Amino acid sequence: MTETAPREDGPPPLDEAAVARYLADNPDLLQRRPELLALLELRHDCAPATSLIERQVRVLREQNAALRQRLDEILSVARYNDGTAERLHELTLELMGADDLQDAVESLRARLREGFQAEAVAVVLFDPAAQAAEAPLPELADGDASAYRSLGPLLEAGRPRCGAPEAEQCRIVFGASAPRVASAALVPLLGERPIGVLGIGSTDPERYHAGQGTVFLRRLGALAACTLERLMRSG
Numbered sequence: 001m002t003e004t005a006p007r008e009d010g011p012p013p014l015d016e017a018a019v020a021r022y023l024a025d026n027p028d029l030l031q032r033r034p035e036l037l038a039l040l041e042l043r044h045d046c047a048p049a050t051s052l053i054e055r056q057v058r059v060l061r062e063q064n065a066a067l068r069q070r071l072d073e074i075l076s077v078a079r080y081n082d083g084t085a086e087r088l089h090e091l092t093l094e095l096m097g098a099d100d101l102q103d104a105v106e107s108l109r110a111r112l113r114e115g116f117q118a119e120a121v122a123v124v125l126f127d128p129a130a131q132a133a134e135a136p137l138p139e140l141a142d143g144d145a146s147a148y149r150s151l152g153p154l155l156e157a158g159r160p161r162c163g164a165p166e167a168e169q170c171r172i173v174f175g176a177s178a179p180r181v182a183s184a185a186l187v188p189l190l191g192e193r194p195i196g197v198l199g200i201g202s203t204d205p206e207r208y209h210a211g212q213g214t215v216f217l218r219r220l221g222a223l224a225a226c227t228l229e230r231l232m233r234s235g
Contacts, residue, residue, distance in 0.1 A: 084216055087115040088223075095227040104227050112200060120177045120184075120201035124151070125228065126194065151186075155194040160187045160217040162208040165201075173199035183208040187221040191229035198224055 023029060030036060091111045098104035105123050112118040126148060150168045154161055165173070165184045174181050181201035185208045189196040198221060202208060 084116075087111070088216065088219060090115070091220075092223055095223060098227060098231065101228065101231045104224075104231055108198070108224060116200075118200045119203055120174055120181055120199070122174050122177070122199040122201070123189075123196060123224075123228075124173055124199070125189075125196040125232070151197055154186055154197065155188045155190070158188060158190060160185055160214045160221060162186075162212055162214065162217075163210045164205065165199075170201075173197055174201055177201065185214075185217055187217050187224075189221055189225040189228060191225050195225060195229050195232070 091107070094107045094111065095104055098107055108123065109121045112121045150166075150172055154169070162185045163183060165181065165186060169186065170178045170181055170184065173186065174184070180203055182203050182205040184199055184201040187198040187200070188194065189198055200208070
């Protein structure tokens with residue numbers, strides 16, 4: 001009984017002779033596929049001197065590789081920003097439909113945890129009206145001068161602060177979760193007056209850092225402040 005050799009999947013590998021025959025039969029290949037020139041190694045024989053042409057080609061290839069990497073990074077950032085904008089839009093619609101303060105805060109927490117992978121989300125409000133919301137809102141009354149004083153520089157600066165939070169600020173904002181927060185974004189909530197702080201924390205010390213952009217956080221802060229202030233007044 002004759003055994004049949006097992007079939008190999010895919011086309012057989014090409015050897016140099018096959019490639020040479022193909023190029024001979026298709027002399028205009030590089031005109032039709034000019035991008036292949038960037039991948040070919042063509043030596044310019046001028047030994048013992050170093051060919052300037054080869055050096056130029058090498059430099060151009062290195063620059064091309066760097067540009068491709070930069071383009072990939074830009075596209076990756078663009079895709080991330082598109083996703084962020086879409087999730088912020090969804091959060092906006094949800095907050096617009098919030099019936100009360102508790103509903104709005106829970107929407108903030110849920111969206112930031114699910115859509116933005118936030119490990120800890122806290123809202124601190126400087127208004128006795130916040131007490132109308134049920135636990136676990138960590139509201140602070142106007143009379144809590146020490147807490148307001150601790151967060152005062154953040155509110156006066158009027159912009160988000162990212163990085164390792166100060167110990168006292170971390171305790172005030174995140175409460176029992178504070179020991180697990182290694183980095184955070186603290187976002188001032190500014191209406192007609194400072195109404196509170198939104199805290200977004202992570203166990204990763206590099207997740208939030210001083211050098212990162214805060215455009216999204218600024219928009220988030222403005223959205224949250226507008227919604228919460230409206231509900232405080234209505235409540």
